[in-house]
Amino acid sequence: MAATMISLSSNFHIVGFYTQLCPSAEIAVRRAVNEAVSSNPSVAAGLIRMYFHDCFVMGCDASIILKSLPGNPPVEMEHPANNTSLRGFKVIDESKARIEALCPGTVSCADILAFAARDGSYEVGRIYYDVPAGGRDGHVSLGEEVSQNLPQSSFGAQQLAQTFARKGMSVDEMATLSGAHSIGVSHCSSFVNRLYSFNATHTQDPSLDPNCASFLKTRCPSPPSGAGGDLTTTVPLDMVTPNRLDNKYYSELKHHRGLLTSDQTLIDRSLTSRMVSKNGRNGAGWARKFARAVVHMGSIDVLTGAQGEIRRICSVPN
Known part of the structure; x- marks a missing residue:
């Protein structure tokens, strides 16, 4: 039986989404994560934290990675809860560049971040799990949403x-x-x-x-x-x-x-x-x-189908 093809506009968030679309996607991310963590183990913590901060603010849409644009409100990464504590952005950018060279316009930054957090967990804890993919990238990042959604260190x-x-x-x-x-x-x-x-x-x-x-x-x-x-x-x-x-x-x-x-x-x-x-x-x-x-956290307000976009560069909307 022929393998079922999944189009980029499919309304799915499933394990194996890129099996036919971009078979090397997860491998490319894993290699980038492995290289970074082997040089600096703290990168793994940064990737896991970044994924959590992304999903809890406006959903798992890679909005945490967007940089501010002139004339626009401050973005999530500029909020005090993020601008001094998050690391691993270079890993996401490197993964995206490698994947774009293989499969242009196919793999979302949101999915790359999900893969990277998983691979970071494996590198420092040998915790592995299958990641549902097919999520798409958001257009908007609002710093004002951070305090309203992230737990604070002073919380009971x-x-x-x-x-x-x-x-x-x-x-x-x-x-x-x-x-x-x-x-x-x-x-x-x-x-x-x-x-x-x-x-x-x-x-x-x-x-x-x-x-x-x-x-x-x-x-x-x-x-x-x-x-x-x-x-x-x-x-x-x-x-x-x-x-x-x-x-x-x-x-x-x-x-x-x-x-x-x-x-x-x-x-x-x-x-x-x-x-x-x-x-x-x-x-x-x-x-x-x-x-x-x-995995459950990774399903929070995921964009699929015609929602969002596939960013060519993770830090800016298309």
């Missing part, structure tokens, strides 16, 4: 759950995807209040392990009065296996060494504490759930 468990619920994702998926903080770094500004100005009763967050707090103070000095904290110095989100995507993150939470309030709240609140304990005990089980949750 209930606020995190509500943020994910608005995207159609469960509390367990939220706790599972939080495990991505097993890799990557955070700027001092995201947690320095826990060290020096927590609240009116405690200058230091009592939920933070004192030894961990003492170490963090050596990396993140107290900011001047009225300042928001160091925007350049970074600290690993997981100090045990900072370049390995694994379930050690959950063990650290149990020992009160979660770097961000949004991390530590997962073990300190009954809504998610059992999930944290279970993920900490079963690394293989967590990895399988992580893969399923990422």
Whole structure:
């Protein structure tokens, strides 16, 4: 039986979308990711984070990659939640250039980002999953949408759950995807209040392990009065296996060494504490759930068929 051909305008978001259209697409992305991560393991965390930030703001449409144009409002990548914390854009650009040389105008930047996040997960955590493809690229990126859609480092468990619920994702998926903080770094500004100005009763967050707090103070000095904290110095989100995507993150939470309030709240609140304990005990089980949750996240407001476009250059609309 002859293979079924899928046109670029097909209203599908399926595994194997490019099997006939561009058979080497996923291979090209994988090679670009492997080369980048072998030189700098932190790129993997950047790609996973970029994919999450893209999908949660205006859907999985590669709007996170669009650069600002003169006279237009600020774009997503210029928002403070993105402009100092995201990395991996060069990997996406390199992947796109290689694919355009093979299959011009065929593979969306949205799908390239989805493949890259998967391949980054595999490189640093041996977590592999099939990626549904056939998504298309958005025309618009609005920085003002970021704060309204992304969870913040100061959020408690209930606020995190509500943020994910608005995207159609469960509390367990939220706790599972939080495990991505097993890799990557955070700027001092995201947690320095826990060290020096927590609240009116405690200058230091009592939920933070004192030894961990003492170490963090050596990396993140107290900011001047009225300042928001160091925007350049970074600290690993997981100090045990900072370049390995694994379930050690959950063990650290149990020992009160979660770097961000949004991390530590997962073990300190009954809504998610059992999930944290279970993920900490079963690394293989967590990895399988992580893969399923990422695939589910990748379906948020995907553009298909005649929606959107296939950008020739990922950073600008056609």
